[in-house]
Structures are given as structure tokens and as C-alpha cells.
Amino acid sequence: MPTVDFPLDRDHVELNQLLKLVGLCDSGGQGKALVASGAVEVDGAVELRKTCKIRAGQRVRVGDTTIRVQGAE
Template identity: 40%
Template structure:
């Protein structure tokens, strides 16, 4: 299964925001509905917290689609 990389400019992002940014959810209401229905996984584990902080390399999946968070290289 193909995993799409989604780059952000900060070091972390909340799950609800990432769902919208990555295109896994159409908008905030859709993201909330997906989470409440238990359809979202982070690194293979079910997640229902919209405010969960994601870190570089985390993989979020909804149905058959997956997106990996990529943050800027620091240093």
C-alpha cells in the first residue's frame, strides 16, 4: 500500500489538522466524524483524540489511505 508523505513547516501538528491537510478528511466536521467512528489509526493503533500531537514519521490511516508526517530537518 502506498503511503503519501505530507510535509509541514512545524515540528508537530494535531491529528485533526493533519487529517484535513493530508486530504484524509474533507473538513473539520468530517475529521471529527472519522475519529468518533473509530476509523482513524496512528502507527497502526486506533485513535479517537482529535488533539493528539503527531511527530515526524507518524503514519495516519483512514480506510485504505495512508499519509506519513514529514517535518523539516533541524540542526
């Protein structure tokens, strides 16, 4: 299971934009469709809110890929 570390340089990032920024989809629109399909989990629970605010310390999972959102150090 691949793990991607995403350094967050602000307070939050919208879920659909995060999926685009880490390369799991080509656009924010594709990110929204992926979230709407029920294929995305945030902290172990299916997340259907496309623009859910993701903050440092949260984990996002799509298929076998986990994204660890890390705060600025």
C-alpha cells in the same frame, strides 16, 4: 494502498487538521467525526483523540490510505 507524504513544517499537527490538510476530509469537523468513528489509526493503534498531536516520523492510516508525516529537511 496509496501513501501520502506530509511535510510537517512545525512541531506537531492535530490529527483532525492533518486529515483535512491531506484531503481525506473537507473540514476539521469532518476530521473529528472520522476520528471519533474509530476509522483512524496512528502507528498501528486506533486513535480516538480528535486533536492528538501528530509529530514527524508517525504514520496515520485511514482505510487503505497511509499518511507518512515527515519533518522539515
